[in-house]
Amino acid sequence: MNSTDRKILNEIQSDFPITSRPYQDLGRRLNLTEDEVMSAVRRMKEDGIIRRIGGNFHSSRLNFVSTLCAAKVPEEKVDRFVEAVNRHPGVTHNYLRNNPYNIWFTFIAEDMRFIENALKEISEETGIEEILNLPAIKMFKIKVDFEV
């Protein structure tokens, strides 16, 4: 990444123009041409630095609920458990972490009952019974902008 790339990245994470010619407008802000911005963005997507460009939503304002779950899964059952969990489109993040509660995933759905039922089914299918469901009581911060 060069300094132009960094300038572009710092600009487009939270302030991508909602305009007819967004790359031209970005170019004006950054003193670059539309083509320069577009080719830098295209290259950073190809290199995997940019995962996607688009909208990120407040799930609660779309009347969806979200939660964080953690499960204690013995090593030999991890693959099967992860497969059962990841099958759900509402599971958006899933990580192995260094704790007896070793599998941590986020789950978004239209209501909590759906999630509770899904967790019950996952338990029945995999034999894993220790699953924590930790819905948020209060959000203090969510910020996914990185200064690069």
Place this chain on the structure above:
Amino acid sequence: MIDQTDKKIISLIQGDLPVHSRPFALLAEKIGITEKTLLERISSLKKQGIIRRFGATLRHQEAGFSANAMIAWRAPDERIDEIGTVFAQFREVTHCYHRAPQKDWPYNLYTMVHGGSREECRRIAERLSRSANIRNYLLLFSEKEFKKTSMAYFSEKHHDEAI
């Protein structure tokens, strides 16, 4: 409230915007509305706070943030709001939530931090700990990523992120 057109728009813009000089015109065409209407609707969804952020999502590792840690804190109930507010002010903290403790799991406050290394994440945790005077915490490093995607709201094809 949002209507059917908004739902179609949401299911389009939760994917990946094409790199094109007029990307919104391309999207508008897909759902049979004008570019102008699409731009107005997206701006309105932003203003209503339904769109929390519109822009690029980075792959942290490629962008130089190679370690992330979830820190689970055991905070005294009466201090949760105070501590959560302190933690939220740290630049390195990207998420901070109060969650109810459960069964054998007494932790009630969660922060997500990103750093260049695990060691850096540990140092951030120590700084947080000192700043809020809270000692009881657990660093949970991600050792393997099994899934990382964006939620597909109002979408029939859940698995396809590309527009």
